[in-house]
Structures are given as C-alpha cells and as structure tokens.
Amino acid sequence: MLERDTHLFLTELAGRAPSDELLWLEALTHGSTGQARDYQRLEFLGDRVLGLAIAQWLFGLDHADEGSLSQRLNALVSRTSCAEVARSIGLGAHIRLGKQARDDGGQDSDNILGDVMEALIGASFVTQGFDATAEMIRRLWADLVAGKAGKAKHPKSALQEWAAGNRRKIPEYRLIQRFGPDHAARFTVAVSIKGVGEAEATGNSMRDAETAAAEAFMQRFG
CATH class of the missing domain: 3.30.160.20 (Double Stranded RNA Binding Domain)
Structure with missing residues (x-):
C-alpha cells in the first residue's frame, strides 16, 4: 500500500484520494525494483493521453497553422518538459527504485522522471477518465503552455x-x-x-x- 506521504502527494496531484492504490503504486514503480508490475504499461497509455490533452488545449488557444501547433506540441510533451513538471511537484522522492538505480541518481534522471510523470497521467486516466486527467494536465503544464518556463526557476x-x-x-x-x-x-x-x-x-x-x-x-x- 501507499506510504502516507505518497498518498498525500497523489491526493494533491489528482485532486482526490487515489481510488486504486495498487494502480498508482504501479505508476511509481521502476523496473529496477524487481516487482512483477512496473510503470511501463501506464507510461505507454499516459503518453497518448498527454498528447491528446495538450493538442486539444493548443487547438483552443490560438489559430496557428498545423506546423506551428505540431512544433509546440512536440516541445510540451517532450521528455524534458515531462521531467521539468515532475521536478516542480517533487515527484522524484516518491518513485520506487532499486538500490542501484537509486544510487545512480535515478530520482533525478530526466528519463525516469519523464516516464513516471506519463505513467501517473495513465493511472489518472484509468481511474478518473479523460476530463479529470486533462484538468490535471492543464494545472501542471500551465506555466509551460503560457511560455513562462525558463524565465524564473521554480x-x-x-x-x-x-x-x-x-x-x-x-x-x-x-x-x-x-x-x-x-x-x-x-x-x-x-x-x-x-x-x-x-x-x-x-x-x-x-x-x-x-x-x-x-x-x-x-x-x-x-
């Protein structure tokens, strides 16, 4: 089951207490732990949900052409952007890693942070549906979409x-x-x-x- 700090973190992230703790725990679990289920399947799903949510958001924001929208979409759903959002909410402290991965700095790896961020989006989609997940994404990605990222570090x-x-x-x-x-x-x-x-x-x-x-x-x- 989820530790108290992680339960509070996920409640804050999703806007409500996690309804399926095992699924959210899976989203936080790296393969280095040796657990039967890790975040990879949820990451696969979350990546697609993130892309659709951001695309829908951008479509409603301006009337740029397809090329401009695609360029911006790619930047916003990139591994770097996902990792930046993950760091801004302190996700690293809640990722379940094996000893070697943790010793190697996995908690601050762009790859792992980005993957787990997408996995959490996948878990939100499964447990809460698209609308609630899109709302969560808009809250987390607000500064990036507004073009504020990089002007002042979190x-x-x-x-x-x-x-x-x-x-x-x-x-x-x-x-x-x-x-x-x-x-x-x-x-x-x-x-x-x-x-x-x-x-x-x-x-x-x-x-x-x-x-x-x-x-x-x-x-x-x-």
Missing part, C-alpha cells in the same frame, strides 16, 4: 540544481505536520540536504509547503 528546481552544483545529495522532503479540517488543511514540510542543513515551511498544500521550504532553504544556505 524554487524546488533551483534547490535541486544547487545541490547538484555543490556535489550534494538530492534534497529530501519530509512531512512534519498536517493540521486543520480537511477543507482547510495546512501542511508543514521540512527539506534537508545531507551535510548542509534543513529548513521548514507551512502551506495550504503539500506542494505549496515544499515550495516554501525550498525557498527558505535557499535563503538560509544558498
């Missing part, structure tokens, strides 16, 4: 790059506390880098708290 991406540039292990996020009623829950998260230190922050969601914690860490140690 705090979690900036911290990840800072750690790599300083030859440190990847940041680790940990839920400290969840409080308040379900409709107005608050989350306190700590982020730490081994050998450097730790910072905490609170937000209205796990994602907001992790982002604020990354900002606090960079202000203190960056």
Whole structure:
C-alpha cells in the first residue's frame, strides 16, 4: 500500500484520494525494483493521453497553422518538459527504485522522471477518465503552455540544481505536520540536504509547503 506521504502527494496531484492504490503504486514503480508490475504499461497509455490533452488545449488557444501547433506540441510533451513538471511537484522522492538505480541518481534522471510523470497521467486516466486527467494536465503544464518556463526557476528546481552544483545529495522532503479540517488543511514540510542543513515551511498544500521550504532553504544556505 501507499506510504502516507505518497498518498498525500497523489491526493494533491489528482485532486482526490487515489481510488486504486495498487494502480498508482504501479505508476511509481521502476523496473529496477524487481516487482512483477512496473510503470511501463501506464507510461505507454499516459503518453497518448498527454498528447491528446495538450493538442486539444493548443487547438483552443490560438489559430496557428498545423506546423506551428505540431512544433509546440512536440516541445510540451517532450521528455524534458515531462521531467521539468515532475521536478516542480517533487515527484522524484516518491518513485520506487532499486538500490542501484537509486544510487545512480535515478530520482533525478530526466528519463525516469519523464516516464513516471506519463505513467501517473495513465493511472489518472484509468481511474478518473479523460476530463479529470486533462484538468490535471492543464494545472501542471500551465506555466509551460503560457511560455513562462525558463524565465524564473521554480524554487524546488533551483534547490535541486544547487545541490547538484555543490556535489550534494538530492534534497529530501519530509512531512512534519498536517493540521486543520480537511477543507482547510495546512501542511508543514521540512527539506534537508545531507551535510548542509534543513529548513521548514507551512502551506495550504503539500506542494505549496515544499515550495516554501525550498525557498527558505535557499535563503538560509544558498
């Protein structure tokens, strides 16, 4: 079954608690774990769902010709873009990897992050249908589609790059506390880098708290 932090992460991602935990767990499982089922089948499905959702979105946004739309679509569904979105939500910490893959930096691999992001889209499609999944994609890809990507790094991406540039292990996020009623829950998260230190922050969601914690860490140690 899903660990508590991962359950909260997926609930935040999908907008509701995962209805089929084993399927979502499959989407997070890399082949290096030796498990009978890993993310590859869901990745195959998610790739197609992502392409359709983005194509539909772009079609409604402007009246560019086919060539321009195709060029933009290819950029938005690329492995790099999928990995960028994955990093922005802290997906790496929830991927199930074998020891060797983890030691080799699999949590921050563009290939693995991109594949798992697509697998999660596949799991969403199977459990929630296209409309809910397209809504999730629009939320996650909003900055990229608006052309904002690259103008200012997301705090979690900036911290990840800072750690790599300083030859440190990847940041680790940990839920400290969840409080308040379900409709107005608050989350306190700590982020730490081994050998450097730790910072905490609170937000209205796990994602907001992790982002604020990354900002606090960079202000203190960056």
